[in-house]
Amino acid sequence: MTKSRTVAFIYAHPDDETFGCSYLIRQIADEGNKPILFTATRGDAGKTGHLGAMTREELATKRDVELAKAVDILGISVMEQAGMGDGKLKEVAPAVLQQQIADFLRRHEADVVVTFPEDGISGHSDHIVIHHAVNEVVFGGQAPSVQKLYYNQMGSFASDISSVIWIEENGKWEVKRRALEVHESQILSIERVFGKLGPDVPPQHRVEAFELAWEHGVHFPKRVETSIFDHLK
Template sequence: MKDSSQHQKRRMLVVFAHPDDESFICGGTLAKYAGEGVDITLVSATRGEMGRRMGNPPYLNRETIAAAREEELRQACDCLGIRNLIFLDIRDKTVEFVDEEALTARIEALVRDISPDVILTFHEKLGGHPDHCAIGKAATAACERAGRKPSLFYISFGSAMEHPEPYGYTRDDIVRIDVSAHLKAKLAAFRAHRCQSEIEEWVWLPDREAISRFGLHEYFIRAVRTLPQRSGHDLFA
């Protein structure tokens, strides 16, 4: 017989493109829900091996950066409380060129296997980077095929969705997560991505000063806008 508490455990699937996406964009939210006992699975399409930041001063090269960024991501996951990490082994900066059907099928299989209550990914048009947009498009198609699109939310950058109207959304389409109690974990995850964050001097200031640079909220866009009104402050509501 399955343990009932395990059966009822809330699950989140996060489908991103690169190591550091999870920390730099929504680390506070991930730390919040992990701290509440949510079982989080993070999917990284690539290992970020084509990134231009090699440390400050540089200590990595094209041969060593992939392994370094993988290890940094594992450390960041520990900081945020993410228990499960999956790489899709796609070469960095080529996600838009892989077979779309095959990529969608891989993500759909994960959605069906994990059966998450909440799925996070990039918006296919507002993702900002071709890899972001491509993984978001495939994840959206996977959720549609698995019948899980109502569970899907798109990340947003900074406080852009505090005023979502210029992007074609209303405030009813946005979930605003209070991450003020989880900024220390977010900072630790930033610092874990050492080769990417060393160039940012503010990240390495004393904790209180560095934390003051973070916003107190992170914002998510509902993939399905026609559902009855739900909480604007909880992804699991």
């Protein structure tokens, strides 16, 4: 019997997992492996879409519900939130954030980690803080079970210095669309990226791309892969 693998998605806000990784997460779950999610904040500093004015606690509660629905749609096995300050991760002592991430990865014995690239995709400071925190944990050996680290990219991506794997939509747009829709408070940001959500896949979102940043101690190995599980021990 093939060993079940655990893939940890480490992000800053509710909805980060859905924007960039829905196809991959659903594929992992459908193949009998275990996608798990760590979210550093509850997203209480975000916008409210068409829902009107909310206090930060009201928005946090709303986004908790939205995330729980998305987690169910995507097939995420475990979800944990650290409840740190939204928009304020750069004010958190790096060692504190790193410890929480490392504890999460160790407790669930993650084999593979997926997180933001260096620019955080959007340049959001919270995203960039998470990128560096995950690097410190993985590169520093604070989570010994981790064998590979990927950075997700929005849309198509290619590199001359590293390996990139593409996850095709292959019928999974409906899952991604449904997961995006339940993040109701963030609909304005969603429509800015994906347009009006409908049954047809937006042409620029037919794939999700992931760059192999680290494997068994080697940074940006160059190889051809067919799965994020290739070359695991």
